[in-house]
Amino acid sequence: MKIRYRTLLLTLSLMTLSASAQTPFPVTLEKQLAERAVNYTEVSLDRKMLEFASKFMDKEHDEDGRRIIQKLNGVYVRTYEFDKPGQYTAADLENIRRQFQTQEWTSMVRQRSKTAEGDSDIYMKLVNGEVQGMFILSAEPKELNFVFISGPIRPEDLSDIRGNFGIPQGNYVLKAEKKSGKEAKQ
Amino acid sequence: MKLTPVVSLAVLVLAPVMGCAASNHDFDAVVSAVEHRYQVHAQHVPMMGFVSFCAHVATVGGVKGMRIAEFDHFSSIADTEELAQLVSENLDNTWQRFVTERGGNNKLSVIYVRPEGKNIRMLIADLDHGELDVVRMELNGDRLAKWMRERHMEAHQHSYEPQ
Numbered sequence: 001m002k003i004r005y006r007t008l009l010l011t012l013s014l015m016t017l018s019a020s021a022q023t024p025f026p027v028t029l030e031k032q033l034a035e036r037a038v039n040y041t042e043v044s045l046d047r048k049m050l051e052f053a054s055k056f057m058d059k060e061h062d063e064d065g066r067r068i069i070q071k072l073n074g075v076y077v078r079t080y081e082f083d084k085p086g087q088y089t090a091a092d093l094e095n096i097r098r099q100f101q102t103q104e105w106t107s108m109v110r111q112r113s114k115t116a117e118g119d120s121d122i123y124m125k126l127v128n129g130e131v132q133g134m135f136i137l138s139a140e141p142k143e144l145n146f147v148f149i150s151g152p153i154r155p156e157d158l159s160d161i162r163g164n165f166g167i168p169q170g171n172y173v174l175k176a177e178k179k180s181g182k183e184a185k186q
Numbered sequence: 187m188k189l190t191p192v193v194s195l196a197v198l199v200l201a202p203v204m205g206c207a208a209s210n211h212d213f214d215a216v217v218s219a220v221e222h223r224y225q226v227h228a229q230h231v232p233m234m235g236f237v238s239f240c241a242h243v244a245t246v247g248g249v250k251g252m253r254i255a256e257f258d259h260f261s262s263i264a265d266t267e268e269l270a271q272l273v274s275e276n277l278d279n280t281w282q283r284f285v286t287e288r289g290g291n292n293k294l295s296v297i298y299v300r301p302e303g304k305n306i307r308m309l310i311a312d313l314d315h316g317e318l319d320v321v322r323m324e325l326n327g328d329r330l331a332k333w334m335r336e337r338h339m340e341a342h343q344h345s346y347e348p349q
Contacts, residue, residue, distance in 0.1 A: 039288065039289045041286070041287045042283070043284070049299060052301070055331040
């Protein structure tokens with residue numbers, strides 16, 4: 001019985017280790033996009049790193065941001081800049097979007113332009129009616145941005161944390177806020 | 187199983203030394219792998235121990251254990267991705283990739299972190315203009331944040347002082 005207990009403990013420890021070794025960022029095309037980009041930036045902050053980073057936020061002015069950050073499990077940002085348009089295809093984007101077309105993810109914002117000058121998507125992960133994650137995709141002809149936030153977050157919280165931890169100051173934040181405002185009124 | 191007082195004392199004395207050796211191991215492994223792969227030698231930074239001590243004192247314990255390896259004329263690299271991979275392979279799985287930034291003209295910055303209690307151990311490899319710097323340090327978030335806030339407040343007060 002003792003051996004079984006030890007084996008169970010060992011298995012659990014190994015599972016924890018392998019789980020922590022896996023990157024939780026959900027987009028599978030990372031490597032291919034990085035190869036095609038002239039500039040790319042990846043920022044990955046798990047809960048411990050967020051806790052550490054929140055210490056450097058201004059206690060007076062960023063109190064709301066600190067409160068939001070302390071509840072999150074992780075923030076993952078990927079930015080790819082290309083030297084010319086056409087370095088990613090509509091099919092690449094569809095592949096990424098398909099990863100969020102599951103029961104727990106809900107499309108909140110879907111913006112398409114005829115000229116493909118700026119498409120954006122915002123998906124929310126809903127667990128028992130509460131938002132437990134958010135994925136933002138922003139595509140321009142020569143730039144792609146992905147932001148994945150794991151943990152409890154509301155669209156209106158985005159304005160308090162954008163500009164921090166590599167989260168771009170994009171106008172998708174306003175879109176998400178407007179959308180959530182409209183939904184609240186309905 | 188009870189530890190005898192002598193063994194307990196030995197563990198207490200040796201633990202920080204072993205910890206330090208283990209932390210140096212990661213840095214040394216990366217530097218050695220770069221030297222071996224690209225046939226280059228790291229420049230010796232004079233009085234590095236003293237510099238590290240000064241950083242520790244100046245930041246009131248916010249930064250410690252600083253080590254730097256500098257590679258000048260690091261033009262032998264054709265693929266920055268390979269360098270990023272080399273750094274990754276020489277760090278064990280307790281290190282997490284925190285930031286990767288790759289730009290044109292063979293620019294690369296990778297930052298790895300390893301949480302250690304309240305501290306964060308950080309390893310940075312930065313390649314820019316044919317110069318590669320590998321830096322390792324340990325950061326105490328509370329102390330460093332406090333030190334930064336104090337500097338910020340000082341700067342703020344000075345900017346409002348009457349001329």
